[in-house]
Structure formats: structure tokens, C-alpha cells
Amino acid sequence: MRCHFGKPSSASPSPASLGAEALRDGGREGSAMADRDGNRRELLELLKMPGNTRCADCGAPDPDWASYKLGIFVCLNCSGIHRNLPEISKIKSIRLDFWDDDLVKYMRAHGNLGARAKYEAVVPLYYYRPQAVDCMVLKEQWIRAKYERQEFTADQTDECKDSAGNKEGFLWKRGKDKAQFLLRRFVLSEREGVLKYFTKEDIKGPKAIMPLKVLNAMFQAEKIGNPNGLQITYIKGILSRNVFVYHERGKEIVDWFNAIRAARLHYLKTEFPNAAAAELIPRITRNYLKEGYMEKTGPKQREAFRKRWFTLDLQERKLLYYKDPMDAYEQGAVFIGNKDHGYQVKEGLPREIKGKKWKAGVTIVTPGRQFLFTCENEKDQRAWMEALNEVISRTMMPQDYAAEASFRRQS
Structure with a gap:
């Protein structure tokens, strides 16, 4: 799902500084001194192998970085996220850093296809896989879900499958006629086919009932002015109604997004029982062109x-x-x-x-x-x-x- 504003964060270090740091921190682990130029050439050849020509996490072309702990090739943006997970991943620049023989051998034995088979073995159909143009919160939570929480490995049980399209919790919602965001309780019900929100008092029932049939969700970080900003749109009468929300925690807003996608997929399967999954998935949620x-x-x-x-x-x-x-x-x-x-x-x-x-x-x-x-x-x-x-x-x-x-x- 594109967020339209998937630029590198202002805190992202430059490739040169990342390479120098990687050289200091992990440049000479393992075997004795290696052929620096020869190993770089071999890594560049590995980048041409099937699966390695694009970032393992967002699909950006020509990745220049690698996690030598996971054995994957990634882009600059995703490498910054990996560097915040030092217990899970260790990052080096392919072109700027020193690589010894053992690490090159490890990269040769692994690669993006092998990692995908392991860490993306059971990704649910509704779960959104971020693309290069998507915003950082989607990419970060995808990376954390795969490698840190290992939510999609083959040994994971599918306990939450039946409840994936149901969720309840509080989100900050922008007032319809005022600029401030107010805390509101949202309830998503796959069975009822609706997303509702309530004020704190709940005296008069839900403030809005949004049918899944006409519901869409998209990340709008820059428009909302929050890195975790989500725009929810539905048809009310003959008009489109926009609801702007965010949550302080990235995981929570991405969980809401994927819960809406799960509920939408359930609706589409019910409405179009003979349609193939490949036809339905693009219709779960969409971005504006x-x-x-x-x-x-x-x-x-x-x-x-x-x-x-x-x-x-x-x-x-x-x-x-x-x-x-x-x-x-x-x-x-x-x-x-x-x-x-x-x-x-x-x-x-x-x-x-x-x-x-x-x-x-x-x-x-x-x-x-x-x-x-x-x-x-x-x-x-x-x-x-x-x-x-x-x-x-x-x-x-x-x-x-x-x-x-x-x-x-x-x-």
C-alpha cells in the first residue's frame, strides 16, 4: 500500500557514514585477511542472482546493502530499519565495507529467495507487503513482523485467523469541523460488516457506521502530519466521507490497517465467491493514483x-x-x-x-x-x-x- 510519502527519514545516515560505521563495528569478523576487491566482486555477482536484484523487504531495485546475519540484500531505507534491530540483523555496505571470506561465504549460501521461503512462508493473503514507495511505518512493521517476531514462519500456528478481521481499540481521530485530534473508540466487526467509532461516553451509540462494502484505508503520513497517519474513506449517501486517524505506536496502526484488509477480504470473498484471490487482493484497499x-x-x-x-x-x-x-x-x-x-x-x-x-x-x-x-x-x-x-x-x-x-x- 503506498503512502505517497515514502521518503527516507531526515535521521537516515548517509551511505558513507553507514559504511564507515559498519567497517568499525563488524568489518573483520571471522577468518583472516581476505581479498577485499575479490570479495566485493563476488558480492556484486551475487546481486545478479534471482531474488537478489531487489531489496528483500520492499522490492526496491539494485540493493547496495546486506544483512550478514540474515543473509539478505536490502536497500538503503530498509538497511536503516535493520540497523535498529542489532540482535536480529547486522548491516554492511556491499561497495564501501570490508567483507571477509566467511561473511561472503554465508551470503553465498543464503540470499533473498531462501530468506523469503523461511520468513514469509505463511503470510496471510490480506497482509500488506510494502513496496519501495511506501512509508516507513509500513516497512518497519513488515521487517519487525518477519525477522523480530517471526510471524510468518512455517512453524507459526494460525490461532488468530478467525479473528483477523475483528479489532477494537482507541485511535486519535481528527474532528470533522475542527483541526484537533480527539481520542475515539473504534470497533471493527467482520461478522457485522462494519467499522464503527464512538465517543468516550457512548451514550447515543456509534458516531459513524462505515460499511465494509464501501470502506477503504490508506496511509497518509504527510497529509495528516503524523508518521502513523491513516485515512479511512467510505461512501455516505452520494459523497465520500474521510476519517483521519493515527496511533502513537506504529505496530498498532499497522495492525488496524491489516485488520481492515482482513475484514475487507472476507467481505469480497462473500460477495464474489467465484473470484480468484488474485482478482480480489488488489480490491482490498487502494491508494489514490x-x-x-x-x-x-x-x-x-x-x-x-x-x-x-x-x-x-x-x-x-x-x-x-x-x-x-x-x-x-x-x-x-x-x-x-x-x-x-x-x-x-x-x-x-x-x-x-x-x-x-x-x-x-x-x-x-x-x-x-x-x-x-x-x-x-x-x-x-x-x-x-x-x-x-x-x-x-x-x-x-x-x-x-x-x-x-x-x-x-x-x-
Whole structure:
């Protein structure tokens, strides 16, 4: 699950400093002096072996680091997490550090495929495997779950399987109309098919009931301003309702995320009993294809261009816009159909239309009307056009035609 903001933390040391430290701490364990250049060449050859060309934990290409205790090759970001687990993992730079013969021999005998077979033997279908673009909390808890807690080794019992989609606890939730976060009790019930939240008093029952059928969860660390920030979205009436939450502990928020995924998978299996797992897994949770600011004008195209926050949902084929990124409800939406059904993205604006402040225009053509937007610069313009064209090029499903008809009735 991408968090959109999976950058290295500001505390991450540089490769050079990591290499120097590794050289001091563990550079000459084991056998006598080895052929430094020869061992480096052999490690670089090992990186070309199947499974080793990508980070063992997040799949980033061309890993430059290795855990010589686990026998795996990892990227810079994941190596920083491993260094915080000294009892479990020991890290060296492949290119900068000294490697003696024994450690090279150990790496040769192990590697990423062997580690995956051992530490990922029984990963549940619903459990999210982080990718290179994902945020640090997802990567850290995946690494800790695999190597520290060894949750997915073959000898682990599956005691929690029946309760994976049920969870109860407290999360900090942003007030709908206020900026502060308040502690609220959340209850996830796979059997009832809902996620609910309550105030502390619980006098009048739940404040919101979110059906699993229309529920989505995605990490939004930067938007929420917390490394453990989670955005939960569901459909309320005809609008999307956003709920922004976080927890102080990374493990707890990732457990909530995977519990929601487990409950969603249970719902999808019930709703589509003949569908293969490979079809259902991408639908458990999703990230927005793109988010950011653009300016837009109104339907008459005579109104002033106003700055709005846009989110593009590939699966729902919706371009939603908000006055503020943390708004609970969207101000409006545009349905993005298929190019063979009268939908098109054009660079620029009609000749008679001028943007207010930003000049890099984007025009979305639909069977009913044109929607006009401006971007801050040409780079943003190209990025939005690329993302919108990805949606327009995607084949429409039966449910998409129903959504399109609903949009036309509302417009």
C-alpha cells in the first residue's frame, strides 16, 4: 500500500557514514585477511542472482546493502530499519565495507529467495507487503513482523485467523469541523460488516457506521502530519466521507490497517465467491493514483479559477476535489470514463479562457461537458495528464457504467 510519502527519514545516515560505521563495528569478523576487491566482486555477482536484484523487504531495485546475519540484500531505507534491530540483523555496505571470506561465504549460501521461503512462508493473503514507495511505518512493521517476531514462519500456528478481521481499540481521530485530534473508540466487526467509532461516553451509540462494502484505508503520513497517519474513506449517501486517524505506536496502526484488509477480504470473498484471490487482493484497499492542487473554474466557465485539492481514484474512476486536503467531504467530483466513450484529456484551455494565476491548463472532455483546470507549472500539468490518461485508457467494468449513469443523473 503506498503512502505517497515514502521518503527516507531526515535521521537516515548517509551511505558513507553507514559504511564507515559498519567497517568499525563488524568489518573483520571471522577468518583472516581476505581479498577485499575479490570479495566485493563476488558480492556484486551475487546481486545478479534471482531474488537478489531487489531489496528483500520492499522490492526496491539494485540493493547496495546486506544483512550478514540474515543473509539478505536490502536497500538503503530498509538497511536503516535493520540497523535498529542489532540482535536480529547486522548491516554492511556491499561497495564501501570490508567483507571477509566467511561473511561472503554465508551470503553465498543464503540470499533473498531462501530468506523469503523461511520468513514469509505463511503470510496471510490480506497482509500488506510494502513496496519501495511506501512509508516507513509500513516497512518497519513488515521487517519487525518477519525477522523480530517471526510471524510468518512455517512453524507459526494460525490461532488468530478467525479473528483477523475483528479489532477494537482507541485511535486519535481528527474532528470533522475542527483541526484537533480527539481520542475515539473504534470497533471493527467482520461478522457485522462494519467499522464503527464512538465517543468516550457512548451514550447515543456509534458516531459513524462505515460499511465494509464501501470502506477503504490508506496511509497518509504527510497529509495528516503524523508518521502513523491513516485515512479511512467510505461512501455516505452520494459523497465520500474521510476519517483521519493515527496511533502513537506504529505496530498498532499497522495492525488496524491489516485488520481492515482482513475484514475487507472476507467481505469480497462473500460477495464474489467465484473470484480468484488474485482478482480480489488488489480490491482490498487502494491508494489514490494522484493527489495535489490545481485551480478550477465552474460549469459556465465564466467563474474565477479557484485553488482546490484534487484526488484521483483509479478504481472508482473519480476525480474528487476539496477546499482543503483534510476536508471530511468533497466539494464535487468528475467521473472519468473510457476514451472510447467520449472521454478525453487535452493539454491547455480553450482559446477564450484564461487561468487566474496558474497558466498550465488541462481540459477534461466528457460526453456532457468540458472541465477546465490549471496547474502551477508544466511538470504538474504533464503529471496530471498522464494520470488522467491512465484512467481513460482503462476498460470500464459493469459497475463503472452504473456509476457513470448515477453521475449524469446528479449533474
